[in-house]
Structure formats: C-alpha cells, structure tokens
Amino acid sequence: MADQGVEYRICPLNQLPEGGGVLAVAGEVEVGVFRVRGRVHAYENRCRHQGGPVCTGEILGRYEQVLNPDGTVIGERFNPDQLRIACPWHGWEYDLETGRCTADPGYRLRRFPVEVRDGDVFIRV
C-alpha cells in the first residue's frame, strides 16, 4: 500500500483569502496553501529552478496586452482570472491552479493533496 502521508490542519477556510495564501511548516516540509477561484491548492515551497522559496513570491494575474484589430496596443493588464506566483529569486512564474511553470510547462511545483472538511483546510504531506 502506498504511503498516505500525514494530515495537517492549516486554518479555517474563511481565513484563507481568495487569491492569497499562507505558508505552513508541515513536519519538515514548507508548504504554500493558496485559494484560487474557490479551490485550495498546496505546493512545496521549493522552486524547480534552484530551490528558491517560490511560495513566498508575489501573486499576480497573467500579463496581457489589449489590442486593436490592427495590432496596435490599447493597454495592458494583469488578468485576475489567471493567477500566477513569481519566485522571488529569479522570477520563474507558476500557474497557481496547476503548479506548472508558465515558461516551460515541463516543470511543475510539487503538489500535496488538500481537503476542506467542516470549514477547515487540511493537507496531506
């Protein structure tokens, strides 16, 4: 039988802000726990580039240019429907819902199982 890991209670769901997160130490593993569009995701706080503390990085929407039909730029925006986290060491960005690196989807953050039960968030590490 596969190792089921150990369950850790993180916080009440209502203390996890939409589009934000918390950093927790679960045993010997640092885990970032984020709430995105109502769902909760948990990733190891370890960047796939050089091991930086990715889960402490800035959360921002995907950068987009808004264009006219002729290709001229009307403006720029950060799309709040596609949130990313940027590693504070060298700026690698990861999609907060999938954990995939936006520049190279072959890299992805280590994900941990999440369960919301009786209003509390639990992860299994």
Ligand code: FES
């Ligand atoms: S260690 Fe994260 S971008 Fe380099």
